[in-house]
Amino acid sequence: xxxxxxxxxxxxxxxxxxxxxxxxxxxxxxxxxxxxxxxxxxxxxxxxxxxxxxxxxxxxxxxxxxxxxxxxxxxxxxxxxxxxxxxxxxxxxxxxxxxxxxxxxxxxxxxxxxxxxxxxxxxxxxxxxxxxxxxxxxxxxxxxxxxxxxxxxxxxxxxxxxxxxxxxxxxxxxxxxxxxxxxxxxxxxxxxxxxxxxxxxxxxxxxxxxxxxxxxxxxxxxxxxxxxxxxxxxxxxxxxxxxxxxxxxxxxxxxxxxxxxxxxxxxxxxxxxxxxxxxxxxxxxxxxxxxxxxxxxxxxxxxxxxxxxxxxxxxxxxxxxxxxxxxxxxxxxxxxxxxxxxxxxxxxxxxxxxxxxxxxxxxxxxxxxxxxxxxxxxxxxxxxxxxxxxxxxxxxxxxxxxxxxxxxxxxxxxxxxxxxxxxxxxxxxxxxxxxxxxxxxxxxxxxxxxxxxxxxxxxxxxxxxxxxxxxxxxxxxxxxxxxxxxxxxxxxxxxxxxxxxxxxxxxxxxxxxxxxxxxxxxxxxxxxxxxxxxxxxxxxxxxxxxxxxxxxxxxxxxxxxxxxxxxxxxxxxxxxxxxxxxxxxxxxxxxxxxxxxxxxxxxxxxxxxxxxxxxxxxxxxxxxxxxxxxxxxxxxxxxxxxxxxxxxxxxxxxxxxxxxxxxxxxxxxxxxxxxxxxxxxxxxxxxxxxxxxxxxxxxxxxxxxxxxxxxxxxxxxxxxxxxxxxxxxxxxxxxxxxxxxxxxxxxxxxxxxxxxxxxxxxxxxxxxxxxxxxxxxxxxxxxxxxxxxxxxxxxxxxxxxxxxxxxxxxxxxxxxxxxxxxxxxxxxxxxxxxxxxxxxxxxxxxxxxxxxxxxxxxxxxxxxxxxxxxxxxxxxxxxxxxxxxxxxxxxxxxxxxxxxxxxxxxxxxxxxxxxxxxxxxxxxxxxxxxxxxxxxxxxxxxxxxxxxxxxxxxxx
Numbered sequence: 001x002x003x004x005x006x007x008x009x010x011x012x013x014x015x016x017x018x019x020x021x022x023x024x025x026x027x028x029x030x031x032x033x034x035x036x037x038x039x040x041x042x043x044x045x046x047x048x049x050x051x052x053x054x055x056x057x058x059x060x061x062x063x064x065x066x067x068x069x070x071x072x073x074x075x076x077x078x079x080x081x082x083x084x085x086x087x088x089x090x091x092x093x094x095x096x097x098x099x100x101x102x103x104x105x106x107x108x109x110x111x112x113x114x115x116x117x118x119x120x121x122x123x124x125x126x127x128x129x130x131x132x133x134x135x136x137x138x139x140x141x142x143x144x145x146x147x148x149x150x151x152x153x154x155x156x157x158x159x160x161x162x163x164x165x166x167x168x169x170x171x172x173x174x175x176x177x178x179x180x181x182x183x184x185x186x187x188x189x190x191x192x193x194x195x196x197x198x199x200x201x202x203x204x205x206x207x208x209x210x211x212x213x214x215x216x217x218x219x220x221x222x223x224x225x226x227x228x229x230x231x232x233x234x235x236x237x238x239x240x241x242x243x244x245x246x247x248x249x250x251x252x253x254x255x256x257x258x259x260x261x262x263x264x265x266x267x268x269x270x271x272x273x274x275x276x277x278x279x280x281x282x283x284x285x286x287x288x289x290x291x292x293x294x295x296x297x298x299x300x301x302x303x304x305x306x307x308x309x310x311x312x313x314x315x316x317x318x319x320x321x322x323x324x325x326x327x328x329x330x331x332x333x334x335x336x337x338x339x340x341x342x343x344x345x346x347x348x349x350x351x352x353x354x355x356x357x358x359x360x361x362x363x364x365x366x367x368x369x370x371x372x373x374x375x376x377x378x379x380x381x382x383x384x385x386x387x388x389x390x391x392x393x394x395x396x397x398x399x400x401x402x403x404x405x406x407x408x409x410x411x412x413x414x415x416x417x418x419x420x421x422x423x424x425x426x427x428x429x430x431x432x433x434x435x436x437x438x439x440x441x442x443x444x445x446x447x448x449x450x451x452x453x454x455x456x457x458x459x460x461x462x463x464x465x466x467x468x469x470x471x472x473x474x475x476x477x478x479x480x481x482x483x484x485x486x487x488x489x490x491x492x493x494x495x496x497x498x499x500x501x502x503x504x505x506x507x508x509x510x511x512x513x514x515x516x517x518x519x520x521x522x523x524x525x526x527x528x529x530x531x532x533x534x535x536x537x538x539x540x541x542x543x544x545x546x547x548x549x550x551x552x553x554x555x556x557x558x559x560x561x562x563x564x565x566x567x568x569x570x571x572x573x574x575x576x577x578x579x580x581x582x583x584x585x586x587x588x589x590x591x592x593x594x595x596x597x598x599x600x601x602x603x604x605x606x607x608x609x610x611x612x613x614x615x616x617x618x619x620x621x622x623x624x625x626x627x628x629x630x631x632x633x634x635x636x637x638x639x640x641x642x643x644x645x646x647x648x649x650x651x652x653x654x655x656x657x658x659x660x661x662x663x664x665x666x667x668x669x670x671x672x673x674x675x676x677x678x679x680x681x682x683x684x685x686x687x688x689x690x691x692x693x694x695x696x697x698x699x700x701x702x703x704x705x706x707x708x709x710x711x712x713x714x715x716x717x718x719x720x721x722x723x724x725x726x727x728x729x730x731x732x733x734x735x736x737x738x739x740x741x742x743x744x745x746x747x748x749x750x751x752x753x754x755x756x757x758x759x760x761x762x763x764x765x766x767x768x769x770x771x772x773x774x775x776x777x778x779x780x781x782x783x784x785x786x787x788x789x790x791x792x793x794x795x796x797x798x799x800x801x802x803x804x805x806x807x808x809x810x811x812x813x814x815x816x817x818x819x820x821x822x823x824x825x826x827x828x829x830x831x832x833x834x835x836x837x838x839x840x841x842x843x844x845x846x847x848x849x850x851x852x853x854x855x856x857x858x859x860x861x862x863x864x865x866x867x868x869x870x871x872x873x874x875x876x877x878x879x880x881x882x883x884x885x886x887x888x889x890x891x892x893x894x895x896x897x898x899x900x901x902x903x904x905x906x907x908x909x910x911x912x913x914x915x916x917x918x919x920x921x922x923x924x925x926x927x928x929x930x931x932x933x934x935x936x937x938x939x940x941x942x943x944x945x946x947x948x949x950x951x952x953x954x955x956x
Contacts, residue, residue: 004187005405006228006398009175010221010341012099015059025056025100036076037090044097055103082192091362095181098133101126102174107163113938116166118142135359144349145169149373152928164642169347176346180366195954212328220341223333224398226326227271233327233401234264236416236923244455249738251504264327266308275302278395285342285393289878292335293307296321328441344394348373386725397417418445456502465508469518471525492520607671611664618660624654766853768894775891786881793874800867805941807860812945814853888916
């Protein structure tokens with residue numbers, strides 16, 4: 001079945017310049033969709049411009065190697081082939097379009113309040129289109145985003161949202177819809193492709209994982225992907241080199257087992273330990289007052305002393321906060337927005353609207369497992385809900401998915417493929433070395449090469465080794481039947497150091513680069529033999545030329561001697577007669593040849609005459625037909641009968657004549673061709689008979705040789721089976737002994753370690769027991785002091801807020817008076833000629849008012865500074881409280897581990913835990929009350945401002 005791991009949801013709403021969002025978003029705008037169900041774009045309320053949708057147009061929108069229009073056609077075919085219903089398919093398209101359209105919703109702040117509002121919610125706006133695609137009312141949806149309901153105690157309260165909070169909520173809903181839609185598609189595919197009656201015993205899977213990422217700006221997404229690559233690289237090292245080392249042990253090589261996966265353990269421990277990076281991120285995400293700055297400070301305080309936690313070293317991101325030394329290099333990270341991304345909140349009010357009012361069946365199904373905000377909740381369900389662990393963060397879900405993936409990988413037999421891009425231009429024959437080196441680093445290939453250098457990466461079987469390097473020492477190879485003895489003798493002969501290789505039971509192992517020495521030695525001998533062979537070849541070729549020249553020289557003497565004899569006998573009569581009669585000796589009989597030619601000519605002429613006779617006969621028949629034709633025409637003219645039949649017969653006869661003429665020509669051609677073929681076949685028959693006789697003789701010789709070879713093969717197979725059985729038995733004995741030895745050493749080491757750890761724990765727990773009694777008293781006193789200090793801080797904060805409200809009122813009054821004076825000055829400018837004296841008086845008044853405004857502004861700035869100092873003191877007090885709470889939890893865990901505490905101490909711990917839980921509840925209620933009071937104060941402030949405005953209007 002199909003399983004999804006580590007879906008990158010952040011790519012739905014954010015992309016970097018070099019990234020692209022998921023392909024389906026760009027396919028929906030293609031022209032092929034106009035032919036799907038009456039127009040896909042019209043049905044999904046989409047435009048033609050991808051840049052209208054901010055969520056999917058922040059990075060690349062076009063890839064040269066991808067035809068989005070063709071890909072949409074494939075997507076449509078896939079929906080139909082996999083058996084999706086028509087309504088399910090269009091619901092899927094519409095919800096995907098809704099995810100794109102969510103990015104166009106914009107919120108604005110109205111008035112002096114921070115309340116987010118969205119004015120335009122009509123059907124042609126982005127909110128209206130999104131609501132229509134989700135099947136809900138646009139006004140209700142926007143209201144839920146701007147003013148969601150939260151449960152305080154047993155009552156539902158409406159909470160105002162800022163523009164930033166509302167925008168983040170929209171992004172969270174979009175990401176959640178896409179995530180649930182993606183998982184629903186996987187479930188549907190599995191339902192179609194899987195036979196539920198079959199048992200899953202084996203499977204073949206392909207894992208396509210993104211490589212290590214080092215960008216100009218590295219954020220939450222990059223550190224998540226890089227941590228996954230750390231885990232996968234550790235798995236690769238462990239799997240590859242554990243198998244490698246088991247091969248060494250199985251071959252009987254002296255080797256100490258090394259866990260190469262521990263090379264990456266430092267970085268992984270920093271991420272996964274109890275107070276590691278993920279734990280700190282999870283903890284800060286649960287605190288409502290936590291900020292990116294507090295998260296950064298806590299990271300540096302907890303992890304700053306680790307050697308792999310470094311200062312930022314990025315040249316492209318000057319605002320980076322820290323760096324981590326990964327296996328692929330040092331990466332500088334920026335923590336801006338990590339807490340908000342990790343929370344990824346889902347607005348429960350919006351979800352409840354989807355579940356209760358949506359007309360899209362698929363959307364209701366996607367949110368079926370979400371509780372939403374039901375109007376009535378049974379008591380039992382409420383109690384069970386309180387026992388839950390709260391909302392899941394992105395990092396926690398990410399880690400659970402990663403653990404599932406690693407468990408799956410550990411239960412398989414993996415094979416690894418490393419892909420490299422030669423250049424960024426997609427041109428053949430071009431290579432960019434820096435790009436390739438960067439990929440080799442990020443893929444972990446260089447890390448693997450580094451580990452390979454420590455072992456014996458090259459190995460050759462004994463038969464192949466002997467076949468290739470027999471030339472280096474034939475006598476030494478034949479000196480012994482034992483492979484190891486023969487190879488040692490040959491290696492010592494060529495002075496090849498034994499530290500550079502090892503001999504196993506069936507393989508010869510070499511260090512990295514050691515095999516090149518043997519190749520050089522072999523190449524020297526092969527080169528020497530090739531030169532000797534070339535010399536022999538040249539000798540053979542030139543010897544033919546030499547023999548030819550030598551024979552020419554001897555034949556010149558013969559020619560000269562024969563010419564002298566001819567000159568001396570050319571006038572002798574008998575010599576003349578012999579010369580005249582010599583050409584007649586052995587000549588063929590001309591009469592016999594003439595007879596044969598006559599027979600051949602008669603045969604050919606007979607065929608020709610036969611064809612001529614048939615032609616004359618057909619010509620006569622044609623003439624008769626012509627006469628009949630004339631007679632019939634005359635008869636027709638006389639009888640005035642029907643001419644159609646006779647015309648048809650005439651056409652048939654003329655076509656018959658032409659066909660017969662063609663047959664005649666073809667028969668003549670075939671006759672000539674068959675005669676030539678007969679002559680050629682006769683010659684070939686004689687040649688084949690001779691070849692058949694020679695082949696039969698060769699087959700008889702080969703059969704005799706095969707019988708001999710089969711006998712030898714049977715004898716050797718018998719000896720090989722006997723030797724293989726002995727080798728297998730010896731290997732099993734050796735492996736059993738090695739495993740027993742390894743198990744005994746491991747058991748002994750673990751027992752000694754456990755003994756040391758137990759003694760250390762006993763001593764440590766005794767010391768902790770005495771310290772805990774002291775720290776409990778100190779914590780009680782510190783809690784009292786903290787309560788008193790918190791009460792004082794609350795009083796000072798309320799006092800500062802009251803003064804701030806007074807100053808804000810005075811500032812608003814002065815601003816209104818300033819505006820009135822400026823308007824008055826404008827009116828007075830029109831009457832400058834008649835009222836110059838009054839203008840001087842008014843200007844002097846304006847100067848005095850501006851001085852007073854400046855004084856009041858300085859006072860306001862001082863009050864704001866005091867307020868900021870008060871907020872920092874409050875934040876510091878909250879951090880101290882959280883630190884004390886963590887220390888108290890740690891002390892409670894230590895008390896539980898000590899195990900020797902008395903029943904009275906256990907009761908005291910329970911009391912302390914109940915008191916701490918009460919303090920936490922009181923703190924949360926205080927925070928909620930504080931938020932409520934802030935809302936009331938803001939309303940009162942607005943009312944006061946409105947009254948002052950009315951009074952100023954009356955005065956003016």
